[in-house]
């Protein structure tokens with residue numbers, strides 16, 4: 001099994017080092033090859049996604065990704081900015097389906113900004129479309145019309161794009177097996193946007209193939225509110241690229257820390273890129289205090305979805321649960337009465353618990 005490991009910028013290298021150590025300890029025939037990406041790619045070759053990094057990613061069975069971005073590069077032209085690397089990887093590899101689970105570990109309910117009873121036991125999945133929408137729609141640009149400068153982007157979804165992500169949503173709902181009947185909530189802005197009107201129509205049609213899944217629709221503004229009012233009403237949410245970006249950050253906070261959330265980005269055959277949903281956290285980079293658990297849990301998703309190693313995935317998830325039960329906490333999830341540890345100590349504890 002060939003893995004492309006792309007640590008990236010900021011805390012990326014620190015958290016990836018821990019995930020790699022955990023993977024190595026499993027004793028699986030994993031061949032890991034590392035390559036620079038983001039600001040590190042720009043430093044190495046003048047391009048946030050160097051050609052050699054892209055071909056490594058294309059040849060690998062799966063990709064483990066840290067994070068990209070650094071304020072140092074904010075003044076570069078857009079094509080050279082670190083964020084372009086992850087956008088290009090998603091597009092080039094056809095990684096259209098982004099799965100972002102948000103689970104509240106019972107031990108961390110007190111770390112959430114919401115009341116523990118609102119979030120305890122929460123287990124939702126956001127399925128975000130990742131290669132379309134206003135992120136990639138053309139035309140886009142900054143132009144001058146009648147002497148006035150304006151910026152413009154295009155929100156756009158084709159019927160096949162909507163259909164395939166809707167199917168991922170329905171299938172994910174069907175597979176989750178949380179007990180009770182599976183539910184899918186499709187989130188759009190159909191009261192205002194044409195794109196959303198088509199979205200709603202196609203998702204509704206697709207529902208016929210999944211009679212066991214109960215489909216509802218919700219406007220994105222209402223969804224943002226419901227997520228903090230009563231998040232447990234949701235099971236699986238399916239939505240477009242832009243709404244999914246925003247709602248998944250919001251959902252991460254329900255869990256106590258963005259440092260806990262893994263994600264999988266899959267193509268049509270199940271090959272995937274796995275990354276924590278948090279960013280590079282430049283303010284704490286290099287200090288050895290970042291939470292490696294989102295990345296370690298991303299490695300678990302990788303084993304399950306792309307490498308057919310669900311047993312090993314479950315071992316990692318159980319080990320993470322154990323260290324949380326033992327009271328170990330990085331700074332982002334630390335609460336009184338628990339033991340504050342750094343990145344390396346957290347990684348070592350997961351390995352010990354395997």
Ligand code: IPM
Pocket residue numbers: 069083086087245277
């Ligand atoms: C994410 C990030 C990216 C996105 C950025 C880094 C381009 O926010 O993965 O959610 O907007 O998709």
Ligand code: MG
Pocket residue numbers: 245246249
């Ligand atoms: Mg985001």
